[in-house]
Amino acid sequence: MTRQTETEKKRYYEPAPQDIDTENFRKVIQSRRSVRKFTDRAIPEHVLNECLDLALLAPNSSNLQPWTFYVVKTPEKKKQLVKACLGQLAAKTAAELIVCVARTDRIDEMASRNISEFPFPEAPATVKKYYRFIPYNYKTGYLNTLGNFKKVAFKIARTMDKQLPVTAFNPADAKLWASKTTALACENFVLSLRAYGFDSCMMEGFDEPLVRKLLKLNDQQYPVMVIGAGERAEDGVFFPQYRFDRSLFIQKV
Template sequence: MTVYQELAPAIDVNEFRKVVESRRSVRRFTDEEVPQTVIDDCLDMAMLVPNSSNLQPWEFYVVRSPELKAKLAEACLGQNAATTANVLIPIIARTNTWKKNSLRNIEYWPEETMPKIVRTYYSKVAPIHYNQGPLGALGLAKKAAGLIAGLKRAVPRGPYSISEMKAWAVKSTALAAENMMLGFRAHGFDTCPMEGFDERRVRKLLKLPDDAIVTMILGVGRRAPNGIYHRRYRFPREEFVHYL
């Protein structure tokens, strides 16, 4: 059996730093159109994020039509970042697509043979691990079993409930949002992530299924000269980092 190898390419860290440091939440955009090729590239880069069990629990809605965009901007509480955006991209997490995607991991496996352990994971383990059952009953049973088994050894501690499934889906989806924002920056465009929106109205406008979670909505466009309201600041790193 040949062992797959992927060499790590050399990277200019200063170019990467430039992308990270120049990404700001931009609240005003110009009228310039964001090319479709740029949007597609950023969506592709978004989908390259690490994600839980490669179950890809996300969906992205690219809202370009002026009528829907205006309604969506209104649902974003009329924020400048939304009303002036050339494109609005609601970033959606899904808690019910894991089952279908689990099997698709077997279908999409890129090598000639799939290791048995991987096949077993996607065909047998994941379907139980992520399944919470009717009204979360299976999740509760798994939690009880985990509490007992966990007395003697390390065990996975969830997701054990529908709300834990929401956190599970949002984690991977938020990473996708960040890749997308960095992607737009690298293309010379800018974004503003927004959680300031009326979720009920957004769900209705996008006709979202019940298990969808509107993680954030990205305003995207070309940065206007007055698009950034103030210099960036963060609290001291030492307060947040614990070396053990």
């Protein structure tokens, strides 16, 4: 009998639950609508917190979790945020307004946390090595020096038929990476609200400079959307939901 390696001894297994109610899951997704008008009913604090916690379970690149959710509670700030949302009815009537912000300013911090807060007594050597190097995949450096270096290096590597991952060659690439991940968390959030009997409106129509000023964001923090949340008013959905033929979007190759 061969001796087990240390890695094999510590291998982690997590069985997938098989008792998920798919019909209720389908109901949550199909009943999620962009609600434009809410009632005066408040969302219980414990429900809002549970939905935010479920949002944070969204998949994300290298577990770097590049997001912050600002729950705007101060009446004056809420008034300014409604203004920043161009006075949309969904913002005016929402019980809660949450600004979802993608961040590229704490990649190093999150990489370090993946080592210090690894869910075993000590992070394996391979994990420590990974998180020492992975931040460079998303960072571009001062005056884009690192981004330009990667661009040249990747170009040379591809001439040798090397397969390479997506990386950030400039700040726009880094912003896109963080925004994609944050959008996944936003979807988790609104579906969680629906499961608890509440609704939402994901608003991308807002005055970004005003939102930045309101939340005092730096230039590596990007407002992705403002989510209005609350109880759906009887006339809160303005039109039936419809989608185009699936053949336009699904291709088997």
